Amino acid sequence: MDETPLPLDAEPEPQPVVAPEPPPAPPPPPEPLPFEFTGRYGEYFRIWILNLGLSIITLGFYSPWAKVRRLEYFWRNTRLDGSSFDYHGSPVAILKGRVIGLLLFAAYSLTTKAGLYYTLGALVAIALVMPMLMLGTLRFRLHNTSYRGIRFSFTGSMRDAYIAFLGWPIVTLMSFFTLAPLAYQRMKSYEHGNAAFGQTPFSEKIKPGPFYGAYLAVFFGTMGAFMVVFMAIGMMAALWGLSAQSGSAQAPPPTGPAVPPEVGAVVLVAIFAMYLLAILGSQAFLNSRITNAVWNATKLGPHRFVAKVKARKLLWLTFSNVAATVGTLGLFTPIAQIRTARYMVSAFAIEPASSFDDVQAAAPEAVGALGEEAAGLFDFDISF
Amino acid sequence: MNASYFDGLTSRRHAVTLNFVDRRWVVSGDSVQRSEHVDSVRISSAHGLTPRFVTFADGAVCEVDDAAGLAEMLATGSVADDRIGGTIVNTKLIAVILVGFIALLFVTYRYGVPAAANQVADRAPDVAIRKLGGTTLNALDTMAFKPSEITHERRSGLISAFADVQRRADAGASSTLLFRKSEAIGANAMTLPDGTIVITDELIALAKSDDEIFGVIAHEAGHAKHRHALRMMLESSAISALLSWYVGDVNTLAVTAPASLLNAKYSRDFEREADEYAIAVMKANGIDPSVLGDILDRMSEKSGGSGVKNGGPSVPAYLSTHPTNDERRARFRR
Numbered sequence: 001m002d003e004t005p006l007p008l009d010a011e012p013e014p015q016p017v018v019a020p021e022p023p024p025a026p027p028p029p030p031e032p033l034p035f036e037f038t039g040r041y042g043e044y045f046r047i048w049i050l051n052l053g054l055s056i057i058t059l060g061f062y063s064p065w066a067k068v069r070r071l072e073y074f075w076r077n078t079r080l081d082g083s084s085f086d087y088h089g090s091p092v093a094i095l096k097g098r099v100i101g102l103l104l105f106a107a108y109s110l111t112t113k114a115g116l117y118y119t120l121g122a123l124v125a126i127a128l129v130m131p132m133l134m135l136g137t138l139r140f141r142l143h144n145t146s147y148r149g150i151r152f153s154f155t156g157s158m159r160d161a162y163i164a165f166l167g168w169p170i171v172t173l174m175s176f177f178t179l180a181p182l183a184y185q186r187m188k189s190y191e192h193g194n195a196a197f198g199q200t201p202f203s204e205k206i207k208p209g210p211f212y213g214a215y216l217a218v219f220f221g222t223m224g225a226f227m228v229v230f231m232a233i234g235m236m237a238a239l240w241g242l243s244a245q246s247g248s249a250q251a252p253p254p255t256g257p258a259v260p261p262e263v264g265a266v267v268l269v270a271i272f273a274m275y276l277l278a279i280l281g282s283q284a285f286l287n288s289r290i291t292n293a294v295w296n297a298t299k300l301g302p303h304r305f306v307a308k309v310k311a312r313k314l315l316w317l318t319f320s321n322v323a324a325t326v327g328t329l330g331l332f333t334p335i336a337q338i339r340t341a342r343y344m345v346s347a348f349a350i351e352p353a354s355s356f357d358d359v360q361a362a363a364p365e366a367v368g369a370l371g372e373e374a375a376g377l378f379d380f381d382i383s384f
Numbered sequence: 385m386n387a388s389y390f391d392g393l394t395s396r397r398h399a400v401t402l403n404f405v406d407r408r409w410v411v412s413g414d415s416v417q418r419s420e421h422v423d424s425v426r427i428s429s430a431h432g433l434t435p436r437f438v439t440f441a442d443g444a445v446c447e448v449d450d451a452a453g454l455a456e457m458l459a460t461g462s463v464a465d466d467r468i469g470g471t472i473v474n475t476k477l478i479a480v481i482l483v484g485f486i487a488l489l490f491v492t493y494r495y496g497v498p499a500a501a502n503q504v505a506d507r508a509p510d511v512a513i514r515k516l517g518g519t520t521l522n523a524l525d526t527m528a529f530k531p532s533e534i535t536h537e538r539r540s541g542l543i544s545a546f547a548d549v550q551r552r553a554d555a556g557a558s559s560t561l562l563f564r565k566s567e568a569i570g571a572n573a574m575t576l577p578d579g580t581i582v583i584t585d586e587l588i589a590l591a592k593s594d595d596e597i598f599g600v601i602a603h604e605a606g607h608a609k610h611r612h613a614l615r616m617m618l619e620s621s622a623i624s625a626l627l628s629w630y631v632g633d634v635n636t637l638a639v640t641a642p643a644s645l646l647n648a649k650y651s652r653d654f655e656r657e658a659d660e661y662a663i664a665v666m667k668a669n670g671i672d673p674s675v676l677g678d679i680l681d682r683m684s685e686k687s688g689g690s691g692v693k694n695g696g697p698s699v700p701a702y703l704s705t706h707p708t709n710d711e712r713r714a715r716f717r718r
Contacts, residue, residue: 043472047431047432050478053481072429072434073434076428076434076435076436148388148390148396148447149390149391149444150390150392359394361392361393361394
């Protein structure tokens with residue numbers, strides 16, 4: 001046997017000392033893609049005026065077409081990553097729904113004449129049907145929304161709809177509203193957890209905590225506002241008797257020392273403004289907190305949503321919109337709508353885990369006549 | 385023109401150029417080539433500069449950001465475009481609609497609502513009106529009134545005297561008079577929804593002559609004859625309902641203040657109507673209408689009415705439900 005002679009004094013090759021490879025750097029967080037609203041004030045004002053004129057001339061008959069035009073304008077001016085959304089709702093479906101709604105409302109009004117039990121019965125019937133209508137609305141709205149040629153859809157089951165929109169409200173009542181925030185959270189979970197974009201589903205991890213926080217804050221805030229207003233009114237009443245009885249020969253006497261009436265009027269307006277501010281403030285706070293909580297816990301496939309609505313900005317927006325709308329006999333309304341859309345849309349973004357290119361369309365699915373018309377029925381405006 | 389093409393099966397975006405040639409839409413890009421006849425393609429409605437969609441029969445869609453360019457392409461190719469959407473560039477039309485709408489608002493408020501309320505008030509069944517009056521009186525008796533301390537003879541004297549006064553001026557009318565004592569309300573008279581007139585003892589005491597009392601009652605009878613209380617209720621609920629509907633998604637709180645302001649004006653119209661009735665009744669009986677002005681002055685002095693003395697309004701006119709006393713005094717002296 002010939003062995004390869006091992007060089008006796010060969011030393012084993014020195015192993016190079018290699019520092020252990022640093023762990024691969026975590027992938028840089030994806031650049032969030034912001035949503036954008038490109039609606040223009042002048043342009044939409046004209047559309048709004050045109051809609052108004054046509055609706056009045058046709059005694060309201062045109063209004064489903066007006067509604068579709070409005071939603072088209074807002075959807076198509078909402079952009080993400082260089083593409084805009086689209087709205088496909090049919091005015092005829094909305095019209096049919098409204099006619100049915102009107103008939104139902106007339107029937108309901110008749111029951112109020114027939115007696116208390118009939119009215120109660122009607123209310124119970126409405127409550128029983130409501131989840132079906134909500135489901136129809138969600139399916140209608142989502143199915144008629146598309147992005148890059150792919151439609152959205154709502155896949156929630158009827159059973160879960162009843163749990164969310166009937167079961168939880170009943171629980172709320174039975175718990176004397178202590179579980180109301182929880183019920184609201186379950187509704188939102190149902191809405192967000194059962195939507196899909198093509199074949200890519202939405203998912204949610206919404207928690208009840210933020211709902212409770214927001215509602216408690218609003219509760220105390222509103223109570224505080226009421227107390228302040230009542231105290232102020234009490235002071236005013238003491239200083240300057242307020243009452244007007246129409247039909248009497250003379251305005252009845254004030255009961256105290258005369259206060260310059262101009263001051264009185266200003267104080268009245270100030271109290272009213274404070275009250276309005278308090279109510280709007282609570283709403284803005286609630287809205288922003290819950291919107292953020294809900295969307296920050298929602299994903300589309302692997303992509304995360306980011307919502308940064310600020311309560312203070314929303315409050316200023318709402319208050320100034322209300323003041324301007326009232327001051328202009330409502331003509332400010334379209335401006336207010338554009339203003340709000342611009343802010344709200346810009347507060348949203350998506351963190352894409354990958355490109356959006358590979359979303360597959362879902363199998364085409366007819367939403368179903370009842371869904372479309374049911375949605376038109378109560379004309380729900382679900383903010384997406 | 386440049387566009388984005390989506391095949392409707394995946395969300396992948398294809399950059400393409402879109403052309404309209406020979407009644408056909410032609411899409412060409414790196415991975416897309418198609419040409420479709422104009423009739424098989426749907427163009428989305430026009431909303432100014434908003435992106436538009438060219439949708440093919442198989443669900444594929446071309447998204448076009450250059451809306452103006454697309455409109456031009458359609459015009460050049462003689463394709464009918466969204467006519468309603470196209471009108472928004474017509475500034476004159478928009479201005480006309482705007483002005484027309486404001487005029488409509490004004491007319492509704494000034495004439496529409498009162499006319500409608502009148503129609504309803506005139507046709508309101510007596511049964512309903514009596515019921516309304518009854519409940520109001522009960523409430524007042526509980527809260528503000530005590531039984532009158534004026535003698536029975538004095539009361540029936542006034543009642544029959546006024547019945548004569550009224551018959552001379554307005555043959556068919558007859559008013560029910562009630563007397564009450566009220567420290568809270570003081571010298572005053574009021575008309576209930578069913579036309580019953582309530583006069584306070586304090587007013588009788590304040591009057592220097594029966595003519596003054598008749599003037600006040602005649603004013604109230606004017607309210608009764610024209611069903612002002614009922615019309616007031618109808619108009620104010622109509623205004624509130626209209627405002628709520630109109631203002632829409634705005635907080636309904638925002639509605640109450642404007643509603644009060646608007647209602648105040650209707651109220652002043654009623655006062656004017658009642659004053660005119662009173663003047664007619666007094667003239668028909670040879671009573672000098674200015675006596676009504678005298679007792680009104682005395683009533684407001686007694687109540688320490690703020691600022692009335694120097695002719696200034698007691699509240700800013702637009703907030704007041706009664707016209708300023710200056711206006712009324714001038715009316716009575718005419």
